[in-house]
Amino acid sequence: xxxxARRLGLLDPLREFVKFPSETExxxxxxxxxxxxxxxxxxxxxxxxxxxxxxxxxxDVRVLRNRYGTQMQSFVAGLNLDFxxxxxxxxxxxxxRAPIVEGVISESQGTKEGRVEVLGVYxxxxxxxxxxxxxxxGNVFGTSFHxxxxxxxxxxxxxxxxxxxxxxxxxxxxxxx
Amino acid sequence: xxxxxxxGTNGGASDDFTVKAGLxxxxxxxxxxxxxxxxxxxxxxEAGAVAVMxxxxxxxxxxxxxxxxxxxxxxxxxxxxxxxxxxxxAKARIGHVVECQILEALGVDYVDxxxxxxxxxDKFHVQKSDFKIPFVCGCRNLGEALRxxxxxxxxxxxxxxxxxxxxxxxxxHIRTVNSEIxxxxxxxxxxxxxxxxxxxxxxxxxxxxLKQTAELGRLPVVNFAAGGVATPADAALMMHFGCDGxxxxxxxxxxxxxxxxALKRARAIVKATAQYTDKQALIEASIEHGVAMxxxxxxxxxxxxxxxxxxx
Numbered sequence: 001x002x003x004x005a006r007r008l009g010l011l012d013p014l015r016e017f018v019k020f021p022s023e024t025e026x027x028x029x030x031x032x033x034x035x036x037x038x039x040x041x042x043x044x045x046x047x048x049x050x051x052x053x054x055x056x057x058x059x060d061v062r063v064l065r066n067r068y069g070t071q072m073q074s075f076v077a078g079l080n081l082d083f084x085x086x087x088x089x090x091x092x093x094x095x096x097r098a099p100i101v102e103g104v105i106s107e108s109q110g111t112k113e114g115r116v117e118v119l120g121v122y123x124x125x126x127x128x129x130x131x132x133x134x135x136x137x138g139n140v141f142g143t144s145f146h147x148x149x150x151x152x153x154x155x156x157x158x159x160x161x162x163x164x165x166x167x168x169x170x171x172x173x174x175x176x177x
Numbered sequence: 178x179x180x181x182x183x184x185g186t187n188g189g190a191s192d193d194f195t196v197k198a199g200l201x202x203x204x205x206x207x208x209x210x211x212x213x214x215x216x217x218x219x220x221x222x223e224a225g226a227v228a229v230m231x232x233x234x235x236x237x238x239x240x241x242x243x244x245x246x247x248x249x250x251x252x253x254x255x256x257x258x259x260x261x262x263x264x265x266x267a268k269a270r271i272g273h274v275v276e277c278q279i280l281e282a283l284g285v286d287y288v289d290x291x292x293x294x295x296x297x298x299d300k301f302h303v304q305k306s307d308f309k310i311p312f313v314c315g316c317r318n319l320g321e322a323l324r325x326x327x328x329x330x331x332x333x334x335x336x337x338x339x340x341x342x343x344x345x346x347x348x349x350h351i352r353t354v355n356s357e358i359x360x361x362x363x364x365x366x367x368x369x370x371x372x373x374x375x376x377x378x379x380x381x382x383x384x385x386x387l388k389q390t391a392e393l394g395r396l397p398v399v400n401f402a403a404g405g406v407a408t409p410a411d412a413a414l415m416m417h418f419g420c421d422g423x424x425x426x427x428x429x430x431x432x433x434x435x436x437x438x439a440l441k442r443a444r445a446i447v448k449a450t451a452q453y454t455d456k457q458a459l460i461e462a463s464i465e466h467g468v469a470m471x472x473x474x475x476x477x478x479x480x481x482x483x484x485x486x487x488x489x
Contacts, residue, residue, distance in 0.1 A: 003225040004207075004451055007444070035203070049222055049262040065262060071200055071286035072309060076192040092192075096199050097264065097286070149199045 001036050002054040011054060014040075018058040018140060026173035030139040030163045031058065038135075038142035039063050039099050046102060058140040060116050064102040067131065067144075071097060079145075081134065083119050084154050092152060093122075093133070093145035100144050101132035114138045139166050197311030197331035200264065200286065201399035204228055204422055208412065208447050209401065211235050211426040214253070215260035220436060221429070224443030228264040228286070230424065231257040236293050236340030237427035237470065240482075246294040248276040251283055258284070266313070271488055272298020281310040287332070289313050290325075292487035293339045293426070300489065305329030315403065317350045317485055319357035319387075320380030322396055327383045333396055335420070336485040337404015340427050342472025344405045344414065346485055351402065351418045361391035395419075404485065407469045409449030409462035416453035423450050431470040442466050 005011045018031050018041065033041040040055055044062040068074070074097055078090030104116045120134025120143065133144035141162070147155040207227030212218040218229045233249040234242065248269050258265050264286035269276035271290055276297070280288050290303055292315050305312040306329030315336035316322035322333045335354070337347030357380065364372040365388065373391060377384040389397050402415030403424035412423045425446055433439035445466035452458035480486070 003223065004447060007225065007448060008451060047262070050219065050260070051223075070258075070284045071196075071264065071311060072281065072284050074196045074200065076196060094195055094199055096196060096203060146199060149195060149202065 001040060002056075005040075006054060011056070014056045018056050024174070026170045027166060028058075028139050030141070030159075030166045032141040032143075032159055034143050034146050034148060035096060035098055038101075038144055039065060041140055041142045042101075043105055045099075059135060059137050059142055060105045061101045061132075061135060061137075061142075062103050062105060063099045065099045066097050067100040068095065068098060074098070077122060079120055079122060079133070081120050081155075083134075084158060088154070091147075091154065092150055093120075093143075093147070094149045095122075095133075095145050096149075098133075098144045101135050101142075193309065194306075194331065198398050200311060201313070201332035204264075204401075205399060206451060207422045208443075208450050209266065209422070209424045210429050210443060211424075212257060213430070215256040216436070217430060217439070218257045218261045218265075220440050221443055222261045222263050224440055225447040226263060226443065227422070228266055229257065229261060230266045230268065230289060230426075231285070232268050232293075235427040235431055236484075237342070237431045237473075238340075239293060240340040240473070240484075246270075248273070248279065248294070251279065254280075254283055254285060268294055269303070270294040271296040272301050272303060274303050277303050277305075277308060277310070277312075281308055285310070287311050287313055290330075291315065292336055292484045296487050302328055302489070305331075313401070315485075315488060316354065317488075318353045318380070319361070319390070319396075320382045321488065322354060322400070323380075323382035323386045323390065326386055326396070326398060330398070332399050332401070334401040334403040334424055335415075336488070337402070337406070338475050338478070339404045339484050340473075341405050341475055341478070342407035342428060342431070342470045343475040344407070344411045345475050347402055347404045347406065347415060348418065350404075350485075351415065351420060354396070354400070355419060358390055358395065361387055362394055365391040405475070406446070407472060409445045409459060409466050412446045413449045413453035413459055416450055427470055432468070434468075438467060442469075 021028050041058045042061050042063040043057045047065040076094050079093045081091050116137045118132050121130040122133045123130035204227045209228045210221040210226045212229045221229045231254045239246045266287040267280050267285045268289045268291040311331040313332035314325035314330040317336050335347045335350035364376045373388045374384050377387045399421045401422045402420040406412050406425050407428040429443045430439050445462040449462040
């Protein structure tokens with residue numbers, strides 16, 4: 001993905017888009033990445049291809065690629081996602097050769113706003129803390145799984161509300177309110 | 178596209194099929210390359226391939242050497258799996274359930290039940306919904322595509338004529354699929370269920386899948402081009418006909434003078450597939466690609482030399 005983005009001259013514009021507000025904006029633009037998109041939005045990645053790989057960045061996290069293995073270990077799991085609201089039904093999350101967030105990186109670089117919030121955890125076998133599978137930092141949001149592959153639109157609806165809020169907030173700041 | 182992923186008649190549980198077909202969705206717009214060694218797999222990965230197809234000989238060499246073509250040696254597949262982080266696919270013979278089981282146990286990401294290998298069963302294909310591993314299968318027409326999906330295939334490709342470097346058969350197959358989908362849409366619009374049932378009998382496929390295809394206006398799973406793609410322009414041509422992505426078999430490594438030449442070819446085909454409507458990009462890709470494989474004209478092949486006729 002990064003190789004093709006680099007060749008198409010998209011990698012630097014993407015970094016610009018994700019990490020830096022334009023002159024008419026007070027915040028960075030809302031961005032959401034799923035699966036490989038989450039990998040691209042991370043500042044660091046483990047288990048990359050030989051020689052490493054380029055990333056867009058935006059989230060102060062280190063991701064672990066292919067956490068669960070090959071396609072044979074891909075799966076669907078019900079996740080309890082509190083950000084969707086109290087008492088919501090579990091979200092049927094599709095994990096395909098999915099990455100997870102391995103850890104939060106302490107030192108924040110660039111213009112990123114706020115801290116990394118963990119929004120979703122996959123409690124594998126009920127042991128330990130579970131795997132971090134949804135995070136947000138400022139206007140940058142990432143999920144290990146693929147809400148775009150199912151008919152459940154709750155995360156999309158939530159996300160669009162975040163976008164609207166971010167745009168409104170930006171307008172208020174720019175208007176000096 | 179979410180609703181496309183649930184052919185309820187598929188046989189497997191809906192979640193399983195979502196996971197199988199979902200991986201193919203993630204490969205859209207990309208190129209899958211045939212590789213025979215870990216070094217070739219690394220070239221493909223660095224060129225931006227979305228996946229590799231591990232096989233012992235590229236189709237043009239299978240064609241030249243003759244004999245029986247079978248599943249690749251697992252040792253070679255393991256080496257390729259260890260070398261790259263992109264998905265690794267591998268081919269099994271048509272109807273060879275045990276080759277599929279071996280590939281599944283090896284943990285490859287996709288199995289291609291392929292006419293490029295010598296068929297193991299002259300009546301039946303593998304019942305693919307019995308497997309956890311997803312399958313891609315070739316087709317020449319809509320009936321064949323929907324028969325494979327009914328058996329559990331989560332991805333389809335045109336058959337083309339593998340190993341020739343001649344695009345004519347792949348074009349014929351995608352044109353046939355497209356025109357039959359148009360016919361199914363027209364049948365549903367004018368005659369409803371009865372007309373769809375009649376058409377399904379005629380082309381030999383499942384009624385519910387044909388109706389779903391007519392409603393969607395496309396196959397219910399991802400559909401790639403394959404069989405004869407030799408140049409960036411060939412890849413872009415297949416995208417122009419509505420394919421979701423491209424398999425390149427012999428076109429990368431056949432007659433490549435050096436690994437660097439193969440890398441350039443691979444990069445050029447990735448670029449042309451991603452930017453298939455951008456004429457300037459296609460000029461650049463064509464220059465970068467350099468000399469293409471020599472190839473064999475499809476028109477000069479005897480019927481028994483053609484691979485596309487394998488499959489039922």
